[in-house]
Amino acid sequence: MSTSFLAQVDAAFNRAAAFTKHDPTLLEQIRACNAVYFVSFPIRRDNGTIEVIQAWRAEHSQHKSPTKGGIRYAPNVSDDEVQALAALMTYKCAIVDVPFGGAKGGVKIDRRKYSEAELERITRRYTFELVRKRFIGPGIDVPAPDYGTSSKEMAWIADTYASLANGELDAIACVTAKPLAQGGIRGRTEATGRGVYYGLREACDDAEAMKRLGLTRGLEGKRVIVQGLGNVGYWAARFLQEAGALVVAVAEYNGAVANDKGLDIVALDAWRKAHGSLLGFPGATDIPEALTALELPCDILVPAALEHQLTAENAPRIQAKIVAEAANGPTTPEAEAVFAQKGILVLPDVWLNAGGVIVSYFEWLKNLSHVRFGRMQKRHEEETLRKLLRAIEDKTGQRFTDAEALSLTEGADEEDLVASGLAESMIVAYRQLTEVHRRIDDPKVTLRTAAMVSAIDKVAQSYVDMGIFP
Numbered sequence: 001m002s003t004s005f006l007a008q009v010d011a012a013f014n015r016a017a018a019f020t021k022h023d024p025t026l027l028e029q030i031r032a033c034n035a036v037y038f039v040s041f042p043i044r045r046d047n048g049t050i051e052v053i054q055a056w057r058a059e060h061s062q063h064k065s066p067t068k069g070g071i072r073y074a075p076n077v078s079d080d081e082v083q084a085l086a087a088l089m090t091y092k093c094a095i096v097d098v099p100f101g102g103a104k105g106g107v108k109i110d111r112r113k114y115s116e117a118e119l120e121r122i123t124r125r126y127t128f129e130l131v132r133k134r135f136i137g138p139g140i141d142v143p144a145p146d147y148g149t150s151s152k153e154m155a156w157i158a159d160t161y162a163s164l165a166n167g168e169l170d171a172i173a174c175v176t177a178k179p180l181a182q183g184g185i186r187g188r189t190e191a192t193g194r195g196v197y198y199g200l201r202e203a204c205d206d207a208e209a210m211k212r213l214g215l216t217r218g219l220e221g222k223r224v225i226v227q228g229l230g231n232v233g234y235w236a237a238r239f240l241q242e243a244g245a246l247v248v249a250v251a252e253y254n255g256a257v258a259n260d261k262g263l264d265i266v267a268l269d270a271w272r273k274a275h276g277s278l279l280g281f282p283g284a285t286d287i288p289e290a291l292t293a294l295e296l297p298c299d300i301l302v303p304a305a306l307e308h309q310l311t312a313e314n315a316p317r318i319q320a321k322i323v324a325e326a327a328n329g330p331t332t333p334e335a336e337a338v339f340a341q342k343g344i345l346v347l348p349d350v351w352l353n354a355g356g357v358i359v360s361y362f363e364w365l366k367n368l369s370h371v372r373f374g375r376m377q378k379r380h381e382e383e384t385l386r387k388l389l390r391a392i393e394d395k396t397g398q399r400f401t402d403a404e405a406l407s408l409t410e411g412a413d414e415e416d417l418v419a420s421g422l423a424e425s426m427i428v429a430y431r432q433l434t435e436v437h438r439r440i441d442d443p444k445v446t447l448r449t450a451a452m453v454s455a456i457d458k459v460a461q462s463y464v465d466m467g468i469f470p
């Protein structure tokens with residue numbers, strides 16, 4: 001790896017900052033990480049031995065409260081990585097207009113080496129440490145899942161926080177992506193993958209962009225390669241397949257499989273769960289050297305595993321026309337330069353994988369309002385509709401009963417509202433960043449730089465409005 005992850009994120013920030021007119025000290029305030037908490041704590045293994053665990057939580061920007069970002073369980077977690085991921089969260093939230101600052105947590109473990117009981121002890125102790133230092137709370141810092149964690153860990157975090165919170169009314173809003181029975185929201189599990197799909201759908205519908213790439217409009221028939229069949233990769237692949245795209249290869253850390261006619265993602269996931277590997281999936285070709293699968297012919301490459309997967313080494317051999325960054329930081333700056341030269345469009349992580357935090361925002365609102373998500377929105381829709389109908393009645397003389405009016409809003413349940421709110425957020429953000437891109441009007445400037453310009457402008461405005469304390 002040529003540069004650290006944090007240096008990579010900061011370099012992207014600096015490139016974008018050059019296209020803004022903000023004061024250098026304000027830019028420095030936006031770029032800097034506000035607070036990092038590092039902790040070591042002991043846990044008891046099932047065999048009675050004690051092990052010391054290292055963990056972090058970084059709050060990159062408190063220009064909005066709470067801060068928000070996932071918790072990663074991985075063996076290579078480091079101070080550099082959590083700071084880079086926390087910074088990306090600040091920019092991501094700004095790009096999709098979610099009113100949070102950015103944060104990220106990490107626990108340095110390979111979760112495959114621990115039993116469920118051990119993972120529970122690690123998660124609960126980590127939560128306790130965050131509570132002790134005030135690095136978690138509905139109005140302070142609200143975690144969510146990331147690589148190596150899921151709703152199960154979020155349930156343990158919520159329960160530990162509530163146990164320590166002494167009846168705090170909004171305790172349940174201390175973490176998002178909880179199981180439904182514990183205050184979760186429908187559609188959060190698949191949210192990031194669904195957002196990747198909406199983002200790709202929007203980009204592939206952009207006639208100008210497709211023309212530049214020599215591709216036809218729409219997702220139908222597009223050939224896709226996915227790296228990482230975890231939460232984000234699985235759901236992105238499923239939604240893309242349902243929309244008519246062909247997933248021609250999937251790569252995991254221990255092997256890849258390919259099929260020109262398309263892989264059935266649901267069946268492939270079931271195969272992996274049963275056999276511990278993608279290899280041997282009926283009808284597919286095995287590719288034991290998984291990373292080489294990313295170099296097969298395709299239209300769209302979706303890295304959905306970890307950072308630094310597309311590098312100066314393999315970038316020249318990538319054949320995709322679009323690199324859709326479902327993971328955070330999968331493309332090194334050197335690889336991005338190669339892609340720019342080859343005319344490959346990179347859809348940047350700071351926008352494309354924002355679906356998780358968008359739906360987490362809906363879950364947090366639902367928890368704070370203490371009513372089922374959608375109830376208030378539905379009432380608002382009903383009122384708007386009544387007003388519209390009255391206006392139509394005035395113009396046409398036709399009469400509608402209240403029952404007729406209300407029947408038009410039937411079926412707007414929580415899942416539909418989450419999906420439509422997510423789609424709208426992704427689409428509006430795409431239009432904003434392509435507009436900034438057009439305004440910069442320089443073919444050498446990437447969509448990532450345009451997205452970062454948009455983020456910097458929004459965060460800068462917050463700081464200017466807020467002033468400085470004291």
Ligand SMILES: NC(=O)c1ccc[n+]([C@@H]2O[C@H](COP(=O)([O-])OP(=O)(O)OC[C@H]3O[C@@H](n4cnc5c(N)ncnc54)[C@H](O)[C@@H]3O)[C@@H](O)[C@H]2O)c1
Pocket residue numbers: 070145146147148149192227228229230231232233251252253254290304305306307326327328329353354356357
């Ligand atoms: N979970 C979210 O809501 C969310 C939101 C935004 C961004 N992300 C980012 O998406 C990426 C994936 O996160 P996730 O939540 O899906 O994690 P996950 O743990 O659910 O899945 C990751 C998958 O990648 C696989 N993998 C690991 N190393 C690999 C390698 N070298 N080659 C191929 N596959 C490999 C793992 O085996 C696993 O199946 C991360 O970069 C994360 O930061 C996640």
